[in-house]
Amino acid sequence: MVARVILLGLLTVFPPAAFSAVPSPQNFLLEVFPDGIPQPEVIWLVGDVAQDYRDIIGSEPPQMRLRYWSLQETTVWILDAVGKTEPITAGFVVVGGTIREARVLAFRESRGGEIRYPFFLRQFAGVSLTDELELNKPIDGITGATLSVRAMSRMARLALRLDQRQRATR
């Protein structure tokens, strides 16, 4: 009973957001590559790749090239997609065509921030792409964060598709 009261007090003083710290993109890369971040490589968002971007994200590519980081079978993508009105920045670690980890790196909306929490992000672990470029398992939404959830799903699909293209060129 005492422990519960203390826990409730702690949760009141330190709201749950404090337990879902959002790393910066640089710190995210340091977590993924603790032995040293490899030099970034580049994929050009032109031609078929640009069409993939349009088909998945639903808008024109915001820039002509995208940097990514690659080590052996692992690729790491840092992507942006608009939730409701503001862009969400997310990082995806893809290993052998499957997402190993997804993290929110910057959340700028006024609501929908629950997508930062592990209970939501855990769903992306083990997800890969179907032949129709869809995720091979459904991602459960969060009430009040529908648009943010959809943005994360679109970015996950894009990360997997870009990883697929890069592996095909090796």
Add this chain to the structure above:
Amino acid sequence: MRVPFRWHRRLGIAAAPLALLWVISGLLLSWGDLLALDQKRITAGWLLEWYGIVPPRPDTGWPIGEAWIAQADGRLFLDTSPVGPLEGEVRGALVHGPLILVATERGVLLLDRHGGLVDRMDATSGLPPCIDRLGVTVQGVPAVDCDSVRYVANPSLTQWTPSTDTIGHWSRPSPLPDPLAESLGDAVAGITVERLLIDAHSGRLFGDPGRRLFELLAAFLLLNAITGLNLFKRRREKQRKSVC
């Protein structure tokens, strides 16, 4: 309570003009994203005067060969062509092969010669947390300084690393040519259509009297709804009695 039809009619007629403005502005605002109303600007002199807006005129820019990089109203321009929104102050701009590099206090933008965005580089490219200035080394390699620590770019411009290379020259700002400064001032003057519609929709376009007027409109519409329901009820009762 029996409400004469003429009062219902009078309330409706009185509320109609403002109600039309309210409905049209509301509809346009709800489609605002699709219509990109926040991107479209109105620069009519009488409107700027009404708002008390004095068009800004940027004084300095960064010469890059025949062209200029300038910053105005939170946006980056290549001559008078908008490149896009910009966070932070420009710290330098230079041409490097087919690309234009623009350094801000937060990172480095790569543009093509037409102002198209190629890449935005930040700490994930090895850039330092601050950028004081942009230049090229004596070997022609782009470099930035942060608190007197120098970083140079790799040949593919994807990674920046600390260096002690000697700088050949720094990018420096210069006064903009008058015609360009004036054109830029015109380009950033004005208010967005979205802003105008929001103010029209709330009545704030006409200041406090406008807001009171729209509150009166709300009262008129409410009374109109009540009188309308009252008249509907009376008509139904009349129809029922005539059937009996």
